[in-house]
Amino acid sequence: MAQAEYIGVKDIEGPFILVENVVGVGYGELVDIRDSKGVRRHGQVKSVSEKATLVQVFNGTENLVPKSTKVRFLGKPLEVHLSKYMLGRTFNGLGEPRDGCGELHGGKRVNINGLPLNPMARQYPRDFIHTGISAIDTLMTLIRGQKLPIFSGNGLPHNKLAVQIATQAKVIGSDEFAVVFAGIGVKHDDAAYFTQELSSKGHSNNIVTFLNLADDPVIERIATPKMALTTAEYLAYELGMHVLVIMTDMTSYCEALRELGVAAGEVPSRKGYPAYLYSDLASLYERAGVVRGKEGSVTQIPILTMPNDDITHPIPDLTGFITEGQIVLSRELDAKNIYPPIDVLTSLSRLMKDGIGKGYTREDHPSVSSQLFASYSRVQDVRSLAGVVGEDELSKTDKAFLSFGKLFEENFLKQGYEEGREIGYSLDSAWEILGELPAGELTRVSMADIEAHIRKNRQ
């Protein structure tokens, strides 16, 4: 298609420009914009009509002069340049190299929006990823092809946890493993932490990094995760790698969507976020998975900081409805100096039920994890009771729960940043601390298991 150039735009508002009398432009098309000095910017078509075409400008509209701005419609959607030489490289939020190592050569360009995966093409994820973290392996098992976000708060060690998962995950040993890191509106320091930690642990050659830093244009943020996921799909389904995608911080992404939605004059929904926030987040998170007949897989660990630690805020709320569980970090545990400070009761892995137990991890795994949840939930009730009547007034059973709770946090949950624990070890130590409780309270495990793991130990 001929790429006619239009000189002059009608309106400029926020990140949008309105171009009149444009013909033959497609919805969602990529736009090339040059300001009066000839500097290029990218944009995307937001709506088309007879009279005017609305274009959203990445890199912002500063310094654009309505009369002399030149607009060229490229007749293709926003694309990312893919090639196997991406590994080890760092790109900006729009997929342009930012590491000074020059342009990518070869490969191909692909639309970053992706298409919905046919549910028939999917293979149900069942392969257990051994992270070496007791709480995660035992209670919220990560499965290859899963999307399991970390719900955190400002100042909590979510970055540390993500790095520990990425470096300890058992699939890492093979060459077919890659990490795609998408920094969305992240601080310079956070970005540096990730790249340093991951490369110091020997993964500098299998990481692809997309960075949109906190002071980069907001509008680029909405493209960054799509760039990363398109890359991940390419690595997984075409190069056969098992890809772990870490996206942080999804809150910045949603804030960017809100900012643009308001600027475009859309009818806002909950807390001013656009009504399509759910569909939009789903179009990112649903790009995790395993495809039948393909070697690789895409596993996602999105990180989001909950505004005011509020899990009912639209961002964590909608995310939780789409992802296959969540790992929630607790400020209270962090204050007690317990790392990883995982709030196990509100954390969950939905895919765990089919990836654990006989033939996967160990036969007693499902029931012992259910028992830990039930008993630790009782600990919370006993603690609040103890806060009222004092510990001394508690019944014998309640006291047993208190000591179980303490052991659970100190011996089971807490572990070193570089400590990897075998799943068998984690399960055994779970039984050991359950032994603190009277057998009548163990209603989730079978009589036979109690016999095998607890009564036997006592003798």
Next chain:
Amino acid sequence: MEAKNSSYTPHHGNVEFVNGPVIKASGMREFAMREVVKVGPRALMGEIIKMEGDEATIQVYEDTDGLRIHEDVAGTGEPLSVELGPGLIGSFFDGIGRPLDSLMEAEGMYVSPGTSVNMINRERLWDITPAVKVGDLVSGGVVLATTQETPLLVHKIMTPPGVEGEVTWVIPGGRYKADGDVAKIRDAFGREFSIPIIQRWPVRSPRPYRERLLPNEPFVTGQRVIDGLFPLAKGGTACIPGGFGTGKTVTQHQLAKWGDAQVVIYIGCGERGNEMTDVLEQFPVLEDPRSGRPLMERTILIANTSNMPVAAREASIYTGITLAEYFRDMGYDVAIMADSTSRWAEALRELSGRLEEIPAEEGFPAYLPSRLAEFYERAGRVITLNGENGSVSVIGAVSPPGGDFTEPVTRHTKRFIRCFWGLDKNLANARHYPAISWTDSYSEYSSEVNGWFCSNINPRWGDLRDEARNILAEDNKIQQVIKLVGEDVLPDDQRLIAFTAFLIKNGYLQQNSFGSDSFSPPLKGFEILSVILEFYHKAMELIRKDIPISLIKDDESVEAITHLRELAADDREGFDNLRKRLDAHLNRVATERTRKIRGGE
């Protein structure tokens, strides 16, 4: 209703405006409201939702990226419709009824816009047996021919509603593809109609029936908390609201697996792709507990996952319920699970926002309650046009933001359903599944279906249910006190109530979704509950005789009560054995105590 008119010449219009899934087109005077149109060179499927002068607003069921102004809009001459005929069972459709396996053959692993495939496979052969003779008088609903669709289900090819007359030709018995005719009918004016095997029906119109019946037969689910405390009736409506992670989907899967229906339609509406894959991998392997056949032989899946186009999500609910009504009209009990209706409501909101309509509560359009009512009212137990009994039971999951049940979708849904299974975050956190709250939930059917349980399971069914509910309600109050002062200071009779409630919660209500306890027939639940309540009565007598509860609780047989659910349903010996051990223990406690008191004297 006639088959699609092949002599129809499509009207044409022009794209004027594109904003995501909502577009406008001009030159549309000849089109009908709600007509399905094909947009642009890729023939994207859309539906006309508003007419303004020469201009029509169209919601497009597929991704509109790349769509340009002045591109063509072509009419199809009919509203959004589905195909009805043999071959539906065991299929897996997207929101607008395209089979996902054919889409995969045509397009590969991704669902690309503009792919057109037949809903029903035309190549498969069916053994068709005629059910009428030439000269018979038939009217809408009368069965013209039958075919064994799956080992579990006879598919009845019916006279379409509204057609009446004399049979002038009927298909001779034999093997046929589904693309032909089943009969010819001449009406009172002498016009002859060909009745195809595959018929079409517009999804937004309910299919007619003769008469509605009262729902007084239970829809047995094999879930103790539902069958026991909050039963659903065949032809009833229920909703499962719960925040994320409370187990809506697992509960829906459980109902789809074990629910007492001949046809199950599962709609994954705006939910996860992996969940649908899970169903797809499990159902062909799992057995229906009643017939022993694979569950897939009675199931139809409809998936519009959260990343698929939003307008098709809006349509998926109607596609599902229309298929349900079709099988109901054959005289079957059909259950439809919609997971989740909130996503459907949000699709309405998203489209309404794009249309710049004035929003009502929380951005939802003002017509949300009437749309919900229209959907749930399509459930019911009816006498079909053919004089048989059939039912459609509807179970809708609701995903309230932040788990707050006062939000519009939950609140309005409550107005139109009769069975409310509220999921509780705290129960889910303690992994007490199903996390159906015994305090918030209710069923308006419990008295209506009680008669069935009393005559089919045990005459004491209703009494046990009432007593268990009383104990749970009493326990609810006692727990408030325990939270303040601890358990030890309570009198023993109250502690016994709290302990019995503990047994009911952990031994009866809690049920694993995997393993042998996944399906619990009503009799098993009854047995567990009767053991618990017998224990309660005997223990209460002992407490009245001043025997401390600590002695009563302290025995292996009491601990074993919460493990009763590990027994098989028909293990009468197991249940009797525990009854005996409990009796022996309680008698021992009583006599030892008496001896001590006497000795002390």
